Amino acid sequence: MKKAITVALAGNPNVGKTTLFNTLTGSRQHVGNWPGVTVEKKEGIREYSGRTIEVTDLPGTYSLTAYSADEVVARNFIIEDRPDVVVQVVDASNLERNLYLTMQLAELGRPVIIALNMVDVAEGRGDTIDEKRLAELLAMPVIRTVGTSGEGLLDLLDAVVAIAAKGEKHTHTIGYGDDAEALISDLVGILDDDPDLAPRYPLRWLAVRLIEGDADIRRVVSGSSVGDAVSARLADIDFDEYEATLADKRYEAIGAILPQACTICVRKMTGSDMIDRVVTNKYLGIPIFLALMWGAFQLTFAVAEPFMAGIEYIFGWLGEGVAASVGPEWLASLLGDGVIGGVGGVLVFVPNIFILFLILSILEGSGYLARGAFIMDRLMYAIGLPGKSFIPMLMGFGCNVPAIMSTRTIEDERDRLITILVNPFISCGARLPVYILFAGVFFGRDAGNVIFGMYILGILVAILSAKLFRSTVLPGESSPFIMEMPPYRIPTLKNALLNMWEKGSTYLKKAGGIILIGSLIVWFLASYPAGVGYGSEESFAGMIGKFVEPLVAPLGLDWKIAVALIFGFVAKEIVVSSLGVLYGAEEGSAALSDALLADPALSAAGALAVMVFVLLYMPCVATLAVIKKETGSWRWAGFSVLYGLVVAWSLAFVTFHVAGFFLGGA
Amino acid sequence: MSPPDPLPIPLDTVITGEKARVVSVRAKGQLRKRLLEMGIIPGAIIESIRVAPLGDPVEFRVKGYNLSIRKGDASCIEVVMEVE
Numbered sequence: 007m008k009k010a011i012t013v014a015l016a017g018n019p020n021v022g023k024t025t026l027f028n029t030l031t032g033s034r035q036h037v038g039n040w041p042g043v044t045v046e047k048k049e050g051i052r053e054y055s056g057r058t059i060e061v062t063d064l065p066g067t068y069s070l071t072a073y074s075a076d077e078v079v080a081r082n083f084i085i086e087d088r089p090d091v092v093v094q095v096v097d098a099s100n101l102e103r104n105l106y107l108t109m110q111l112a113e114l115g116r117p118v119i120i121a122l123n124m125v126d127v128a129e130g131r132g133d134t135i136d137e138k139r140l141a142e143l144l145a146m147p148v149i150r151t152v153g154t155s156g157e158g159l160l161d162l163l164d165a166v167v168a169i170a171a172k173g174e175k176h177t178h179t180i181g182y183g184d185d186a187e188a189l190i191s192d193l194v195g196i197l198d199d200d201p202d203l204a205p206r207y208p209l210r211w212l213a214v215r216l217i218e219g220d221a222d223i224r225r226v227v228s229g230s231s232v233g234d235a236v237s238a239r240l241a242d243i244d245f246d247e248y249e250a251t252l253a254d255k256r257y258e259a260i261g262a263i264l265p266q267a268c269t270i271c272v273r274k275m276t277g278s279d280m281i282d283r284v285v286t287n288k289y290l291g292i293p294i295f296l297a298l299m300w301g302a303f304q305l306t307f308a309v310a311e312p313f314m315a316g317i318e319y320i321f322g323w324l325g326e327g328v329a330a331s332v333g334p335e336w337l338a339s340l341l342g343d344g345v346i347g348g349v350g351g352v353l354v355f356v357p358n359i360f361i362l363f364l365i366l367s368i369l370e371g372s373g374y375l376a377r378g379a380f381i382m383d384r385l386m387y388a389i390g391l392p393g394k395s396f397i398p399m400l401m402g403f404g405c406n407v408p409a410i411m412s413t414r415t416i417e418d419e420r421d422r423l424i425t426i427l428v429n430p431f432i433s434c435g436a437r438l439p440v441y442i443l444f445a446g447v448f449f450g451r452d453a454g455n456v457i458f459g460m461y462i463l464g465i466l467v468a469i470l471s472a473k474l475f476r477s478t479v480l481p482g483e484s485s486p487f488i489m490e491m492p493p494y495r496i497p498t499l500k501n502a503l504l505n506m507w508e509k510g511s512t513y514l515k516k517a518g519g520i521i522l523i524g525s526l527i528v529w530f531l532a533s534y535p536a537g538v539g540y541g542s543e544e545s546f547a548g549m550i551g552k553f554v555e556p557l558v559a560p561l562g563l564d565w566k567i568a569v570a571l572i573f574g575f576v577a578k579e580i581v582v583s584s585l586g587v588l589y590g591a592e593e594g595s596a597a598l599s600d601a602l603l604a605d606p607a608l609s610a611a612g613a614l615a616v617m618v619f620v621l622l623y624m625p626c627v628a629t630l631a632v633i634k635k636e637t638g639s640w641r642w643a644g645f646s647v648l649y650g651l652v653v654a655w656s657l658a659f660v661t662f663h664v665a666g667f668f669l670g671g672a
Numbered sequence: 673m674s675p676p677d678p679l680p681i682p683l684d685t686v687i688t689g690e691k692a693r694v695v696s697v698r699a700k701g702q703l704r705k706r707l708l709e710m711g712i713i714p715g716a717i718i719e720s721i722r723v724a725p726l727g728d729p730v731e732f733r734v735k736g737y738n739l740s741i742r743k744g745d746a747s748c749i750e751v752v753m754e755v756e
Binding site: 068101257282286287289380383385387488491 | 697699700702703704705706707708709710711713714715716721722723724725726727728729731735736737738739740741742745
């Protein structure tokens with residue numbers, strides 16, 4: 007059995023890399039994280055002509071200068087893991103800029119194959135591309151592909167197998183002009199004196215990175231035996247100047263190649279331009295954006311409703327079945343109240359979350375999300391955040407965990423921190439069950455408006471907190487906003503569904519694991535010490551609730567809500583399931599809604615306070631874990647908990663008293 | 673040698689629909705790196721396409737694709753008007 011061929015899939019963002027990866031590996035994918043960072047790592051396997059091909063999807067990058075985590079991951083993988091072949095997916099309709107990355111990949115010493123993607127788009131609008139000539143000029147194979155239809159896929163696999171069999175290094179690199187080349191060759195000479203460097207890095211690439219002022223590489227070299235000699239040679243160099251020269255030379259090389267292999271049609275007006283005339287129009291842009299967001303929102307909940315009803319029915323039936331047939335009584339209670347009640351209450355919201363992610367990935371795949379960032383940037387900038395934090399903010403409405411993970415695209419560390427810290431205030435899907443329950447019970451026909459108000463409040467708190475953090479704990483300018491506006495494309499259903507499944511299953515795992523454990527803890531605390539009434543004041547849960555009751559009393563809440571809020575730390579939807587458990591004990595088999603309405607301790611104003619508190623108080627345990635991981639310290643995670651609690655308590659207090667004034671009950 | 677260029681102006685003052693040629697990128701650090709690798713290098717032709725509804729950022733076309741830059745960042749890019 008021959009060794010597997012390892013392939014790294016590289017490319018700019020928006021070139022159809024993910025589509026090609028999906029077509030290439032089908033369902034045989036594994037999604038994880040790169041070690042040490044939370045940039046998503048996708049791996050897939052393909053069997054082809056008797057060989058196993060392992061494909062690693064690198065993060066989409068414009069360059070390999072390594073000033074964002076994505077770029078560091080991509081470049082370290084190629085340097086350290088030495089894939090047999092690097093396949094760069096190139097957008098044939100945007101060759102000039104795409105080939106900039108090619109110029110850098112070529113310097114990393116691994117064999118490169120160009121997958122000339124979206125040729126259909128380029129040729130459809132009148133460009134002609136001679137890929138054989140392009141391959142000669144670039145000194146690397148160029149294969150035409152259409153990721154969406156799978157065209158050219160077998161040719162690409164043939165090329166991968168052929169190149170891997172040869173096992174040659176790529177040695178064809180561009181020249182940077184006499185001045186830079188003299189410097190590069192001096193540096194290569196110096197670097198060659200350290201026998202440890204050459205086996206690990208292509209020396210020419212190291213030299214190029216050094217004169218472009220790459221801080222990471224400078225650190226690596228400083229730690230080597232030739233560190234001093236390199237520093238001496240670099241002592242009086244204008245890095246900015248070289249950086250510009252090298253970028254210029256790369257584009258110059260591309261400029262010399264392209265006219266020999268392609269003719270590019272000059273276009274006055276593309277379809278994308280026409281759409282943009284409308285959707286980014288001075289007067290229509292913002293209303294269209296808001297309407298789309300509102301539509302996405304409505305769709306998420308309207309489409310999910312029948313599924314939710316179905317799941318509720320099944321879990322209700324299961325619960326009754328268990329209660330009737332399982333003995334002893336404690337086991338029936340554990341299974342019925344703890345497991346089925348807890349997990350069922352969570353699973354019921356899975357349809358919402360799946361549909362939301364489906365819509366988000368369609369918006370992203372179509373290219374509209376970039377327009378959203380374009381439209382919102384002025385506003386985001388005004389509150390001290392980069393336009394790029396718009397996407398994590400939007401994702402936050404689904405779940406804060408992937409949202410916080412998606413902040414990886416923000417280069418500036420302070421911008422990232424602020425985006426992470428305010429994200430928990432964006433109302434995630436898990437908080438919705440709490441709103442639906444309380445707003446539904448206490449506000450009837452106005453429930454929709456109340457719930458919408460919660461979302462708006464979350465956004466406002468996030469904005470004000472961002473401003474506060476920017477002027478206090480994390481001062482400084484926000485980072486530059488330079489974003490590609492990709493042409494509009496029709497998103498493929500397969501991609502959207504795969505994306506939905508990935509994101510949705512993250513939530514499912516959370517529901518199955520952490521939340522099940524949380525439900526069992528609730529069940530235990532509500533059932534013991536042995537012999538107490540389930541969820542009664544004498545149970546452990548009741549004791550804890552009673553203990554913290556004075557803290558929530560000013561918010562119009564009693565010990566039962568306090569218990570639910572404490573358990574809600576495990577995951578916010580647990581607030582609902584623990585209330586089910588707590589009230590279920592008192593009200594027998596009556597539905598939770600009736601029980602809440604019948605509770606004299608709870609008023610409409612109190613219900614509003616609960617919703618505000620649940621919206622704003624500390625992030626759930628999964629979000630907290632991600633904050634810790636993303637910020638690299640428990641310090642920021644702890645800060646997030648404390649800040650959230652203070653804000654939640656203060657605003658719930660104000661809400662209870664103001665609402666009490668209008669609605670009565672305070 | 674071609675005749676001397678007219679005085680360079682900052683990119684953010686180029687009005688929508690006009691084309692200009694990049695003379696120099698007077699940015700530092702991250703901004704400079706990003707601009708250069710996105711193809712905003714001296715000599716590149718850049719066209720102002722549209723302004724966002726709230727007045728900032730601005731969408732430009734360079735090297736056959738579109739990208740958006742904030743006016744503040746665009747002011748670091750010196751250009752001369754390109755006559756068609």
